[in-house]
Amino acid sequence: MQTRKLYYEDSHLSRFTSRILSCVPVKAGYEIILEATAFYPEGGGQGADTGTLGPVRVLDTRERGETVVHLCGGPLAEGEIVEGIVDYEARFSRMQQHSGEHIVSGIIHRWYGYHNTGFHMGADVVTIDFDGVIPPEDLPQIEAEANRAVWRNLPIRCWYPSEEELCKLTYRTKRALPWPVRIVQVPGYDTCACCGTHVQATGEIGLVKLFSVLGFRGGTRMEMACGGQALAILNQAYQQNKQVSQAFSAKIRETGAAARRMNEVLAQQKYRIVGLEKRIFAAIARDYENQGDVLHFEENLDSAGLRDLADAIGKGCGGTAAVFSGSEEEGYGYCLVSRAGDVRQLGKEMTAALKGRGGGKENFQQGRVLAGRAEICDFFSRERTRKSGGGVSP
Numbered sequence: 001m002q003t004r005k006l007y008y009e010d011s012h013l014s015r016f017t018s019r020i021l022s023c024v025p026v027k028a029g030y031e032i033i034l035e036a037t038a039f040y041p042e043g044g045g046q047g048a049d050t051g052t053l054g055p056v057r058v059l060d061t062r063e064r065g066e067t068v069v070h071l072c073g074g075p076l077a078e079g080e081i082v083e084g085i086v087d088y089e090a091r092f093s094r095m096q097q098h099s100g101e102h103i104v105s106g107i108i109h110r111w112y113g114y115h116n117t118g119f120h121m122g123a124d125v126v127t128i129d130f131d132g133v134i135p136p137e138d139l140p141q142i143e144a145e146a147n148r149a150v151w152r153n154l155p156i157r158c159w160y161p162s163e164e165e166l167c168k169l170t171y172r173t174k175r176a177l178p179w180p181v182r183i184v185q186v187p188g189y190d191t192c193a194c195c196g197t198h199v200q201a202t203g204e205i206g207l208v209k210l211f212s213v214l215g216f217r218g219g220t221r222m223e224m225a226c227g228g229q230a231l232a233i234l235n236q237a238y239q240q241n242k243q244v245s246q247a248f249s250a251k252i253r254e255t256g257a258a259a260r261r262m263n264e265v266l267a268q269q270k271y272r273i274v275g276l277e278k279r280i281f282a283a284i285a286r287d288y289e290n291q292g293d294v295l296h297f298e299e300n301l302d303s304a305g306l307r308d309l310a311d312a313i314g315k316g317c318g319g320t321a322a323v324f325s326g327s328e329e330e331g332y333g334y335c336l337v338s339r340a341g342d343v344r345q346l347g348k349e350m351t352a353a354l355k356g357r358g359g360g361k362e363n364f365q366q367g368r369v370l371a372g373r374a375e376i377c378d379f380f381s382r383e384r385t386r387k388s389g390g391g392v393s394p
Contacts, residue, residue, distance in 0.1 A: 001033065001066075001067055001068065002032065002034065002066040003035070003037055003066065003067050003068040003344045004035060004036035004037070005036075005037065005038065005068065005109045006036050007037070007039070007049075008153065008158070008182075008195050008197075009134035009221045010038075011095060011158075011197040011198060011199070011200065012050075012092075013038045013086075014038065014085065014086040014091065015038075015084070015085050015086075016036065016037070016038045016083070017037045017081055017082065017083050017084070018034040018035050018037060018081070018082065019034065019035045019076065019080070019081055019082075020032060020033070020034060020076050020078050020079060020082055021033045021034060021035060021078065022078055023075050023076050023078055025075070026071075028059070028071060029059060029071050029072055029074070029299070030056075030068070030071070030072045030073075030074060030075045030076070030077055031069050031071060031072075032068065032069070032070045032071075032072050032082070033052060033067055033068070033070070034053075034068070034082075036070050037061075037068050037070070037084065038059065038084060038086050039051065039058060039061040039068065039070060039084065039086055040060040040061035040070050040091065040094075040196075040197050041062050041069075041095065041214075042060075042061065042062060042063075042245070043195055043196070044061060044106050044119075044194060044196045044291045045071070045096060045098075045101075045118075045119035045120055045196070046098055046121060046196040046197070047059050047090075047096050047119060047121055048061040048062065048089045048296065049061050049087065049090070049091055050090065051084065051085045051086040051087045051262070052084070053070060053072060053082050053083075053084050053159070054075060054076060054080075054082040054083060055070060055074070056072045056073050056074035056075070057073040057074070058071070058072055058084075059071045059073055060072050060073065060289075062151070069166055072250040073235070073253060077151060083308070087121050089090055091218050092119060092199075092227075092228075093195075093227060093228055093229055094195050094197070094207050095196075095198055095199045096190065096199060096206060096226045096227030096228065096229070096344060097121050097126045097197040097202075097225070097226050097227070097229060098194075098196045098197065098198055098225070099156060099186075099202065099205050100123070100146065100150075100226030101116075101119060101126055101128060101200045101226075102124075102152070102184060102186055102189075102190045102192055102194070102198070102375060103146045103149045103186055103189050103202065103205075103208065104128070104142065104146050104208065104210070104222075104224060105128065105130075105172070105190065105192070106172070106186065106189045106190025106191075107142055107145050107146060107189065107190075107241050108130060108134065108191070108365065109190075110183045110215040111138075111142070111171055111303035112130075112132055112134065112145050113132070113176065114130040114131055114132035114134070114220075115130065115172070116128055116129070116130060117129045117130065117131050117173070117174065117219065118221075124225070124229070124233065125211060125224060125225050125227070125229075125233070126223070126224050126225060127221055127222065127250045128221070129216055129217070129219060129220070129221050129222075130202075130219050130220045130221075130222065131218075131219045131292060132218075132219055132220065133215070133219065134220040134222065136212075136213050137212075139210045139212075139213060142210060143208060146208040146210075147207065149186065149202050149205070150202045150203060150206065150207065150208060152202060152240060153202055153203030154187050154188070154201060154202045155187070155200065155201050155203060156181075156184065156185070156186055156191070156196065156198050156199060156200060156202065157184070157187075158168075158182065158183070158184050158185075158194075158198060159182070160180045160181070160182055161181070161183055162181070162202065163179045163180075166179055166181055166183075168185065169191070171183055171191040171221060172190065172191065173191055173193040173213075175338070177361055178195055181193050181203065182195055184196075184198055186202060191330075192213045198309050203229075205226050205227055206226065206227040206228070206230075206231070207226060207227060207230045207231060208224065208226050208230070209224060209225050209226070209230040209234065210222065210224045210231070211223040211224060211225070211233075214315075215322070216286045230356050232343045232384065234338075238252075240355040241255055244258075244259070245258075248262060260385070263300070263305050266313045267368055269275070277305065278308065278310070278312075281308055281309045281312040281313075282312055284296070284298075284309065284312070284313065285309075285312040285316055285317075286316070286317065287312045288313050288316065288317045288321075289317065289318075290316065290318050291315040291317050291319070292317065292318055292319035293319035293320045293321075293322070293380075293384070293387075294313055294317045294320070294321045294322065294379045295315070295322045295324075295331075295376075295377070296309070296313060296321070296322070296323050296324070296351060297323075297324050297325065297373060298323060298324075298325050299323065299325060301325035301333070302321075303333060303352065303366065305325070306323055306333055306334070306335040306366065307326055307335050307354075307366065308382055309328045309335075310322075310323040310335035310336070311324050311337055313337070314337035314338060314339055315339065318340075319337070319338070320336060320337070320338040320340075320341060320343055320346065321335075321336070321337045322334065322335075322336050322380065323335050323337075324369075324370075324373075324376060328373065329373045331356075331366050331368055331369055331370040332369055332371070332372065332376065333365060333367070333371070334350075334358065334365075334366065334368065334369060335355070335364075335365070335366045335367070336350075336360075336364070336365040337363065337364055338363050339363065341363070342362045342363070343362070343363060343364070343365050344360075344365065347359070347360070347365035347367070347381070350369070350379060351367060351369065353379050354369035354370070354375060354376060354379060355370040355371060356368055356369030356370060356371070
Protein backbone atom coordinates (compact mmCIF):
# COMPACT_ATOMS: atom_id res chain seq x y z
CA MET A 1 0.00 0.00 0.00
CA GLN A 2 1.19 3.53 -0.71
CA THR A 3 1.22 6.13 2.05
CA ARG A 4 0.44 9.73 1.19
CA LYS A 5 3.56 11.64 2.22
CA LEU A 6 2.41 14.89 3.75
CA TYR A 7 5.98 15.87 4.62
CA TYR A 8 6.64 16.38 0.90
CA GLU A 9 3.53 18.52 0.49
CA ASP A 10 4.43 20.78 3.45
CA SER A 11 7.75 20.21 5.24
CA HIS A 12 6.63 22.48 8.10
CA LEU A 13 3.47 20.46 8.81
CA SER A 14 3.65 19.17 12.38
CA ARG A 15 -0.02 18.32 13.18
CA PHE A 16 -2.34 16.26 11.00
CA THR A 17 -5.13 13.69 11.17
CA SER A 18 -5.25 10.37 9.33
CA ARG A 19 -6.96 6.99 9.33
CA ILE A 20 -5.17 3.94 10.76
CA LEU A 21 -4.91 1.22 8.12
CA SER A 22 -3.16 -1.41 10.25
CA CYS A 23 -1.61 -2.01 13.66
CA VAL A 24 0.66 -5.04 14.07
CA PRO A 25 2.44 -6.04 17.29
CA VAL A 26 6.22 -6.56 16.91
CA LYS A 27 9.04 -7.21 19.35
CA ALA A 28 9.87 -3.50 19.82
CA GLY A 29 6.26 -2.25 20.01
CA TYR A 30 3.54 -1.81 17.39
CA GLU A 31 3.92 -1.09 13.68
CA ILE A 32 1.19 1.33 12.62
CA ILE A 33 0.42 2.31 9.03
CA LEU A 34 -1.63 5.41 8.20
CA GLU A 35 -3.37 6.58 5.04
CA ALA A 36 -1.25 9.75 5.17
CA THR A 37 1.57 10.90 7.41
CA ALA A 38 3.74 13.92 8.18
CA PHE A 39 6.32 11.71 9.95
CA TYR A 40 9.47 11.54 7.82
CA PRO A 41 11.10 8.08 7.74
CA GLU A 42 14.86 7.74 8.15
CA GLY A 43 16.68 8.04 4.85
CA GLY A 44 19.15 10.01 2.78
CA GLY A 45 21.33 10.76 5.83
CA GLN A 46 18.38 12.31 7.69
CA GLY A 47 17.05 10.80 10.90
CA ALA A 48 13.49 9.61 11.43
CA ASP A 49 10.79 11.80 12.95
CA THR A 50 9.31 10.99 16.35
CA GLY A 51 6.23 12.34 18.13
CA THR A 52 2.77 11.04 19.02
CA LEU A 53 -0.20 9.36 17.36
CA GLY A 54 -3.15 10.05 19.61
CA PRO A 55 -2.18 8.78 23.08
CA VAL A 56 0.82 6.66 21.97
CA ARG A 57 4.41 7.64 21.34
CA VAL A 58 5.98 7.30 17.87
CA LEU A 59 9.42 5.89 18.62
CA ASP A 60 10.72 5.52 15.07
CA THR A 61 9.59 5.90 11.46
CA ARG A 62 10.72 3.70 8.55
CA GLU A 63 9.90 3.38 4.87
CA ARG A 64 8.99 -0.06 3.50
CA GLY A 65 8.63 0.29 -0.24
CA GLU A 66 6.07 3.06 -0.73
CA THR A 67 4.63 2.51 2.77
CA VAL A 68 5.64 4.55 5.81
CA VAL A 69 5.69 2.45 8.99
CA HIS A 70 5.44 4.06 12.44
CA LEU A 71 6.94 2.11 15.34
CA CYS A 72 4.79 3.04 18.35
CA GLY A 73 4.90 2.35 22.05
CA GLY A 74 1.28 1.19 22.20
CA PRO A 75 -1.57 -0.13 20.01
CA LEU A 76 -4.26 1.82 18.16
CA ALA A 77 -7.46 0.50 16.57
CA GLU A 78 -7.64 -0.04 12.82
CA GLY A 79 -10.03 2.38 11.10
CA GLU A 80 -9.65 4.99 13.86
CA ILE A 81 -8.99 8.61 12.88
CA VAL A 82 -5.99 9.75 14.89
CA GLU A 83 -4.12 13.02 15.32
CA GLY A 84 -0.39 12.91 14.69
CA ILE A 85 1.99 15.43 16.24
CA VAL A 86 5.58 15.53 14.98
CA ASP A 87 8.41 16.57 17.32
CA TYR A 88 8.82 19.73 15.29
CA GLU A 89 11.91 21.17 16.97
CA ALA A 90 13.93 18.09 15.99
CA ARG A 91 12.37 18.04 12.50
CA PHE A 92 13.13 21.72 11.90
CA SER A 93 16.73 21.28 13.04
CA ARG A 94 17.16 18.41 10.59
CA MET A 95 15.69 20.55 7.80
CA GLN A 96 18.17 23.32 8.63
CA GLN A 97 21.10 20.87 8.58
CA HIS A 98 19.97 19.18 5.38
CA SER A 99 19.28 22.40 3.49
CA GLY A 100 22.60 23.90 4.62
CA GLU A 101 24.39 20.74 3.49
CA HIS A 102 22.94 21.17 0.00
CA ILE A 103 24.35 24.68 -0.25
CA VAL A 104 27.81 23.63 0.95
CA SER A 105 27.92 20.53 -1.26
CA GLY A 106 26.77 22.60 -4.23
CA ILE A 107 29.51 25.18 -3.67
CA ILE A 108 32.19 22.50 -3.34
CA HIS A 109 30.96 20.75 -6.49
CA ARG A 110 31.07 24.05 -8.39
CA TRP A 111 34.50 25.09 -7.04
CA TYR A 112 36.33 21.76 -7.12
CA GLY A 113 34.15 19.33 -9.07
CA TYR A 114 33.94 17.00 -6.05
CA HIS A 115 30.93 14.83 -5.22
CA ASN A 116 29.27 14.27 -1.86
CA THR A 117 29.82 10.55 -1.15
CA GLY A 118 28.47 10.38 2.40
CA PHE A 119 26.24 12.43 4.68
CA HIS A 120 25.27 11.93 8.33
CA MET A 121 23.44 14.13 10.82
CA GLY A 122 24.93 13.56 14.27
CA ALA A 123 23.71 14.82 17.62
CA ASP A 124 26.15 17.75 17.50
CA VAL A 125 27.49 18.11 13.98
CA VAL A 126 26.83 17.05 10.41
CA THR A 127 29.57 15.08 8.66
CA ILE A 128 29.92 15.14 4.87
CA ASP A 129 32.37 13.05 2.87
CA PHE A 130 33.75 14.31 -0.46
CA ASP A 131 35.75 12.43 -3.08
CA GLY A 132 38.55 15.02 -3.24
CA VAL A 133 40.88 17.00 -1.01
CA ILE A 134 39.59 20.33 0.32
CA PRO A 135 42.39 22.59 1.68
CA PRO A 136 41.61 23.67 5.28
CA GLU A 137 42.57 27.24 4.38
CA ASP A 138 39.63 27.36 1.94
CA LEU A 139 37.02 26.81 4.68
CA PRO A 140 36.47 30.52 5.50
CA GLN A 141 35.71 31.30 1.85
CA ILE A 142 33.35 28.31 1.49
CA GLU A 143 31.59 29.27 4.72
CA ALA A 144 31.24 32.92 3.66
CA GLU A 145 29.73 31.89 0.30
CA ALA A 146 27.29 29.50 2.03
CA ASN A 147 26.11 32.20 4.43
CA ARG A 148 25.62 34.66 1.60
CA ALA A 149 23.17 32.13 0.16
CA VAL A 150 21.39 32.02 3.54
CA TRP A 151 21.15 35.80 3.81
CA ARG A 152 19.68 36.09 0.30
CA ASN A 153 16.66 34.10 1.56
CA LEU A 154 16.35 32.19 -1.70
CA PRO A 155 13.29 29.97 -2.27
CA ILE A 156 14.08 26.23 -2.13
CA ARG A 157 12.16 24.25 -4.73
CA CYS A 158 11.41 20.53 -4.26
CA TRP A 159 9.58 18.72 -7.09
CA TYR A 160 9.31 15.67 -9.31
CA PRO A 161 10.19 16.74 -12.88
CA SER A 162 8.51 15.04 -15.81
CA GLU A 163 10.55 12.38 -17.56
CA GLU A 164 11.25 14.78 -20.41
CA GLU A 165 12.20 17.63 -18.05
CA LEU A 166 14.49 15.36 -16.04
CA CYS A 167 16.44 14.36 -19.17
CA LYS A 168 17.26 18.04 -19.80
CA LEU A 169 18.07 18.86 -16.17
CA THR A 170 21.65 18.97 -14.83
CA TYR A 171 21.72 17.86 -11.20
CA ARG A 172 24.05 16.33 -8.64
CA THR A 173 23.59 12.62 -8.01
CA LYS A 174 25.78 9.78 -6.73
CA ARG A 175 24.56 7.42 -9.47
CA ALA A 176 22.23 7.31 -12.45
CA LEU A 177 18.62 7.30 -11.24
CA PRO A 178 15.52 6.04 -13.04
CA TRP A 179 12.54 8.38 -13.36
CA PRO A 180 10.73 9.55 -11.25
CA VAL A 181 13.39 11.50 -9.33
CA ARG A 182 12.75 14.10 -6.64
CA ILE A 183 14.85 17.22 -7.21
CA VAL A 184 15.80 19.84 -4.61
CA GLN A 185 17.06 23.16 -5.97
CA VAL A 186 18.67 26.17 -4.30
CA PRO A 187 18.79 28.70 -7.17
CA GLY A 188 22.35 29.54 -8.17
CA TYR A 189 23.88 27.15 -5.62
CA ASP A 190 22.69 23.58 -6.00
CA THR A 191 20.40 21.25 -7.88
CA CYS A 192 20.40 17.74 -6.45
CA ALA A 193 18.43 14.50 -6.33
CA CYS A 194 17.23 14.16 -2.73
CA CYS A 195 14.50 12.46 -0.71
CA GLY A 196 14.83 14.57 2.46
CA THR A 197 12.81 17.42 3.95
CA HIS A 198 13.99 21.01 3.61
CA VAL A 199 13.14 24.52 4.70
CA GLN A 200 11.13 26.61 2.25
CA ALA A 201 13.69 29.41 1.91
CA THR A 202 17.39 29.63 2.72
CA GLY A 203 16.85 32.33 5.35
CA GLU A 204 15.30 29.68 7.60
CA ILE A 205 18.69 27.95 7.79
CA GLY A 206 19.86 30.90 9.88
CA LEU A 207 23.58 30.14 9.94
CA VAL A 208 26.12 27.81 8.34
CA LYS A 209 29.26 27.05 10.35
CA LEU A 210 32.09 24.86 9.01
CA PHE A 211 34.29 23.42 11.76
CA SER A 212 36.90 21.16 10.19
CA VAL A 213 38.11 19.11 7.25
CA LEU A 214 40.16 15.92 7.62
CA GLY A 215 41.57 13.45 5.13
CA PHE A 216 39.25 10.46 4.75
CA ARG A 217 39.59 7.51 2.34
CA GLY A 218 41.52 9.56 -0.19
CA GLY A 219 39.06 12.45 0.04
CA THR A 220 37.79 14.77 2.75
CA ARG A 221 35.44 14.49 5.72
CA MET A 222 33.91 17.82 6.74
CA GLU A 223 32.21 18.70 10.03
CA MET A 224 29.60 21.46 10.00
CA ALA A 225 26.39 22.61 11.67
CA CYS A 226 23.52 24.91 10.75
CA GLY A 227 20.89 27.04 12.45
CA GLY A 228 20.08 26.40 16.08
CA GLN A 229 22.52 23.51 16.27
CA ALA A 230 25.40 25.75 15.11
CA LEU A 231 24.32 28.51 17.50
CA ALA A 232 24.31 26.10 20.45
CA ILE A 233 27.86 24.92 19.65
CA LEU A 234 29.13 28.48 19.22
CA ASN A 235 27.49 29.55 22.50
CA GLN A 236 29.15 26.66 24.32
CA ALA A 237 32.49 27.55 22.74
CA TYR A 238 32.02 31.20 23.74
CA GLN A 239 31.29 30.28 27.36
CA GLN A 240 34.36 28.03 27.48
CA ASN A 241 36.50 30.76 25.92
CA LYS A 242 35.14 33.26 28.43
CA GLN A 243 36.44 31.05 31.24
CA VAL A 244 39.79 30.76 29.47
CA SER A 245 40.01 34.55 29.08
CA GLN A 246 39.38 34.97 32.80
CA ALA A 247 41.98 32.34 33.71
CA PHE A 248 44.60 33.98 31.47
CA SER A 249 43.53 37.56 32.27
CA ALA A 250 43.27 38.13 28.52
CA LYS A 251 40.68 39.68 26.24
CA ILE A 252 38.23 37.13 24.93
CA ARG A 253 39.55 37.50 21.36
CA GLU A 254 43.17 37.15 22.48
CA THR A 255 43.03 33.85 24.35
CA GLY A 256 44.99 32.01 21.64
CA ALA A 257 48.00 34.28 22.07
CA ALA A 258 47.65 34.07 25.85
CA ALA A 259 47.60 30.26 25.68
CA ARG A 260 50.75 30.23 23.55
CA ARG A 261 52.53 32.51 26.03
CA MET A 262 51.43 30.24 28.88
CA ASN A 263 52.77 27.18 27.03
CA GLU A 264 56.13 28.90 26.62
CA VAL A 265 56.25 29.70 30.35
CA LEU A 266 55.26 26.11 31.24
CA ALA A 267 57.91 24.70 28.91
CA GLN A 268 60.57 26.83 30.60
CA GLN A 269 59.35 25.79 34.06
CA LYS A 270 59.25 22.14 33.04
CA TYR A 271 62.86 22.39 31.88
CA ARG A 272 63.87 23.83 35.24
CA ILE A 273 61.82 21.24 37.16
CA VAL A 274 63.40 18.37 35.26
CA GLY A 275 66.84 19.73 36.08
CA LEU A 276 66.00 20.13 39.78
CA GLU A 277 64.36 16.69 39.85
CA LYS A 278 67.49 15.03 38.49
CA ARG A 279 69.60 16.71 41.18
CA ILE A 280 67.16 15.47 43.85
CA PHE A 281 67.21 11.95 42.38
CA ALA A 282 71.00 11.97 42.37
CA ALA A 283 71.01 12.95 46.08
CA ILE A 284 68.54 10.15 46.92
CA ALA A 285 70.63 7.67 44.93
CA ARG A 286 73.78 8.58 46.89
CA ASP A 287 72.08 7.41 50.10
CA TYR A 288 71.73 3.91 48.57
CA GLU A 289 75.19 3.49 47.08
CA ASN A 290 76.54 -0.07 47.44
CA GLN A 291 73.58 -1.18 49.59
CA GLY A 292 72.45 -3.97 47.29
CA ASP A 293 68.73 -4.41 46.65
CA VAL A 294 66.72 -1.25 47.39
CA LEU A 295 63.00 -0.65 48.00
CA HIS A 296 62.09 3.05 47.84
CA PHE A 297 58.80 4.98 48.01
CA GLU A 298 58.55 8.51 46.59
CA GLU A 299 55.47 10.75 46.41
CA ASN A 300 53.94 12.31 43.30
CA LEU A 301 56.05 10.77 40.55
CA ASP A 302 54.75 10.22 37.04
CA SER A 303 55.95 7.31 34.92
CA ALA A 304 58.93 9.29 33.61
CA GLY A 305 59.92 10.28 37.15
CA LEU A 306 59.71 6.68 38.29
CA ARG A 307 62.04 5.59 35.50
CA ASP A 308 64.55 8.36 36.20
CA LEU A 309 64.69 7.77 39.96
CA ALA A 310 64.91 3.98 39.63
CA ASP A 311 67.67 4.38 37.04
CA ALA A 312 69.59 6.77 39.29
CA ILE A 313 69.38 4.42 42.29
CA GLY A 314 70.13 1.36 40.14
CA LYS A 315 73.39 2.84 38.88
CA GLY A 316 75.06 2.76 42.28
CA CYS A 317 73.20 0.43 44.63
CA GLY A 318 74.81 -2.73 43.29
CA GLY A 319 71.51 -4.66 43.20
CA THR A 320 67.88 -4.24 42.14
CA ALA A 321 66.24 -0.83 42.60
CA ALA A 322 62.47 -1.09 43.22
CA VAL A 323 60.84 2.38 43.22
CA PHE A 324 57.11 2.95 43.94
CA SER A 325 54.90 6.05 43.84
CA GLY A 326 51.17 6.34 44.35
CA SER A 327 48.53 6.07 47.07
CA GLU A 328 46.72 3.52 49.20
CA GLU A 329 43.45 4.31 47.46
CA GLU A 330 44.58 4.12 43.83
CA GLY A 331 47.55 1.78 44.03
CA TYR A 332 51.21 2.34 43.19
CA GLY A 333 53.15 2.73 39.99
CA TYR A 334 56.49 0.93 40.06
CA CYS A 335 59.79 0.60 38.27
CA LEU A 336 62.36 -2.20 38.74
CA VAL A 337 65.93 -1.61 37.52
CA SER A 338 68.99 -3.83 37.77
CA ARG A 339 72.41 -3.14 36.23
CA ALA A 340 73.59 -6.73 36.56
CA GLY A 341 70.57 -9.04 36.96
CA ASP A 342 67.38 -10.14 35.20
CA VAL A 343 64.29 -8.63 36.87
CA ARG A 344 61.65 -10.22 34.63
CA GLN A 345 60.90 -13.09 37.01
CA LEU A 346 60.76 -10.71 39.97
CA GLY A 347 58.33 -8.49 38.08
CA LYS A 348 56.15 -11.46 37.18
CA GLU A 349 55.98 -12.75 40.76
CA MET A 350 55.41 -9.27 42.18
CA THR A 351 52.50 -8.41 39.86
CA ALA A 352 50.91 -11.79 40.59
CA ALA A 353 51.20 -11.29 44.35
CA LEU A 354 50.21 -7.61 44.38
CA LYS A 355 47.39 -7.58 41.81
CA GLY A 356 49.38 -5.67 39.23
CA ARG A 357 50.29 -5.42 35.58
CA GLY A 358 53.53 -4.49 33.90
CA GLY A 359 56.34 -5.47 31.60
CA GLY A 360 59.56 -4.34 30.01
CA LYS A 361 63.05 -5.66 29.31
CA GLU A 362 65.52 -7.93 31.08
CA ASN A 363 66.96 -5.20 33.30
CA PHE A 364 63.92 -2.92 33.36
CA GLN A 365 60.27 -3.52 34.36
CA GLN A 366 57.51 -0.94 34.84
CA GLY A 367 53.82 -1.08 35.65
CA ARG A 368 51.24 -0.67 38.40
CA VAL A 369 50.04 -2.68 41.41
CA LEU A 370 46.77 -2.31 43.32
CA ALA A 371 48.29 -3.27 46.68
CA GLY A 372 48.99 -0.90 49.56
CA ARG A 373 52.40 0.08 50.92
CA ALA A 374 52.36 -2.53 53.69
CA GLU A 375 51.65 -5.35 51.22
CA ILE A 376 54.47 -4.14 48.97
CA CYS A 377 56.90 -4.08 51.90
CA ASP A 378 55.79 -7.57 52.98
CA PHE A 379 56.42 -8.94 49.49
CA PHE A 380 59.96 -7.55 49.36
CA SER A 381 60.61 -8.73 52.93
CA ARG A 382 59.71 -12.27 51.86
CA GLU A 383 61.85 -11.81 48.75
CA ARG A 384 64.79 -10.74 50.93
CA THR A 385 64.37 -13.80 53.15
CA ARG A 386 64.16 -16.12 50.14
CA LYS A 387 67.12 -14.58 48.40
CA SER A 388 70.43 -15.74 49.76
CA GLY A 389 73.06 -13.12 50.41
CA GLY A 390 70.78 -10.22 49.47
CA GLY A 391 69.54 -7.29 51.45
CA VAL A 392 66.60 -4.94 50.99
CA SER A 393 66.72 -1.40 52.37
CA PRO A 394 63.17 -0.02 52.90
